[in-house]
Amino acid sequence: MSVFSYKLNEKRVAIVTIDVPGEKMNTLRDSFADDLSAILKQGRDDNIFGMVFISGKSDNFIAGADIKMLDSAKTREDALAISELCHQAFFTLKKQPYPTVAAIHGAALGGGLEFALACDYRVCTDSDITKLGLPEVQLGLLPGGGGTQRLPKLVGIQKALEWMLTGKQVRAKQAKKTGLVHDCVPLSILERVACELATKGKPKATKPRLDRISQLLESNPFGRNIIFKKAEENVLKKTGGHYPAPLNIIKAVRASIELDELKAYKTEAEGFADLVMTDVSKSLRGIFFATTEMKKEYKNDDVAAVERTAVLGGGLMGAGIAHVSAVKAGALVRIKDVAHQGVSNAMNYSYKILSKRQKRRIMSKAELQQTMNRITGTTDYSGFKHVDMVIEAVFEDLKLKQSMVADVEQNCQDDTIFASNTSSLPIAQIAEQAKRPENVIGLHYFSPVEKMPLVEIIPHEGTSEQTIARTVNFARKQGKTPIVVKDKAGFYVNRILAPYVNEAANLLLAGEPIEKIDQALVEFGFPVGPLALLDEVGIDIGSKIAPILEKELGERFKAPNAFDRMIDAKRLGRKTGRGFYTYEKKGKKVDESVYELLGITASPRLNKQEIASRCVAQMLNEAARCLDEGIIASPRDGDIGAIFGIGFPPFLGGPFSYMDKRGASKVCSELSTYASDNPVFTPAPCLMAMAEKGATFYGERKVELSEVVTEQESDTEQVQTS
Known part of the structure; x- marks a missing residue:
């Protein structure tokens, strides 16, 4: 069954919907090339004016290549064939007699962005979920579908290197500002604007939008040599030489500027093939698969969601927990500390982080204020009556934590979860005097909370399955990767x-x-x-x-x-x-x-x-x-x-x-x-x-x-x- 469905509108623009059957995300597969070839031929046979590619998924364009496909590559030649197949498919797309347009809503990452780069035009939505990038470096790879060749010609060498070497995901407005996309529009008019672009004929080649210094550096061999040399120095300093992918990316980008097209694309394909076979990439891909599997575990959509939280302790850890609860999980957060200054410090912690996002134009002033309105503070237990979860983040003192369990049981609902951020005390000891021990669990964060991706979830023998499921669900909403560990001192x-x-x-x-x-x-x-x-x-x-x-x-x-x-x-x-x-x-x-x-x-x-x-x-x-x-x-x-x-x-x-x-x-x-x-x-x-x-x-x-x-x-x- 083809991932593409083809529809011709009244202006003789073919609207091709990309929808991988039975999957939440669109990903590039081996069969993609044959399906694409058939669709492009149909467009030629119909003598269309243009072709628009749009996703049938509600929240992603193409999220990348199917990584499992790489595990089927047993030899370097197998991996080389994957890259060469992508090159051929995207060359064919680029050379059609009619204009092609990628209409992007949601994620266009890795091979998904490379597909879009091979189109004549790109238009994306202004939605927060629209992100474009080539994050292959995070899997120990380089973009193997022409990304190292096409991206520098659109956004410049330095910007392309920055994005590919860090795996950065670019938001819609920045994508338009840098020339990565031709337009950025509301979702409601995405298809209409894409169809209009499709009738404009093939676009003329344009130069990257660079400031004067970048233009000066990138326009001559001496300046480019400085750029590539500096990039290599930075990579070696940051990676210690443990990761081969960044240096291969630099080499492929350099080839896009200095070699003829055939040799440059060959450099990319060979670099990709070499990297697929490395132990480093296999390890990083293994991490990706492991975290993907873990998202499916302890998942229970039938349990009540945690929407109102409280944090006991306004120190750095408590402030970080409050921040991810309000910003990532979207929960209402009540911070309790023994002193007003502690509450103030915790709230200011979030404000400083959000202010930086506002200055970088990632969020508006109104969004900042709306987020801060979700965080309130107190020095007593007022406002705790309807809280779903209380997260304790005070110093390691067993009696203090036990007294907090008693306070929460007295001031909250019967099903309020008491989650302790203890880093070493057994949870069973914290719960041993509890009236409702089934609600007590460990939820161990790492500092700084807003940056560290892990939490340990520690049920004791009496913790209910419902409490475990609700805690796991909430941790994931906070953007964390939870591991459930046994209740013993120090945990894991x-x-x-x-x-x-x-x-x-x-x-x-x-x-x-x-x-x-x-x-x-x-x-x-x-x-x-x-x-x-x-x-x-x-x-x-x-x-x-x-x-x-x-x-x-x-x-x-x-x-x-x-x-x-x-x-x-x-x-x-x-x-x-x-x-x-x-x-x-x-x-x-x-x-x-x-x-x-x-x-x-x-x-x-x-x-x-x-x-x-x-x-x-x-x-x-x-x-x-x-x-x-x-x-x-x-x-x-x-x-x-x-x-x-x-x-x-x-x-x-x-x-x-x-x-x-x-x-x-x-x-x-x-x-x-x-x-x-x-x-x-x-x-x-x-x-x-x-x-x-x-x-x-x-x-x-x-x-x-x-x-x-x-x-x-x-x-x-x-x-x-x-």
């Missing part, structure tokens, strides 16, 4: 983070320099090093979590005494201006006085690779334990949690994918070597069992968890017997 993300940070501190105490430790992990692929991360979170926050983890999980979570000395000296990190680094307007730098405070003489002993290996080994070992104990439901959840929660390098696919690539035996061998000096590195029994069997977390040779547990029990029995 903080549990794998704590030993990683502890090892970094131990290395510091052994004489390794602060900047060397952090740089080692940045070079490994983390966005920031562990000591810099601790400064950002707050050293006092980490110190409150550590004793909880040690009490519940054992000696291996004991934090180094160095943290206590830092707290006593009021060096809590960025918020006090001093931690492991000092923070000034000019930026941050290592505070050398830390060494004296901790009684350390900086004496580098290990190389950066060894430093990274020791810290990451702790994280991998604890991740394996979490899966074994059922803290996370699957390796997939563990990978997404680590990537979205603490910035585990996406190009490695997450801790479980990384362990699979290395092999359980190699991971165990490395841990055993370190364990000879420090028993906290002792490999988890489940990892040892996997190493013995040659098993992986993913794939056909995977050992079932129950099988591993059985082996562990058997091993334990043998040890006890001996």
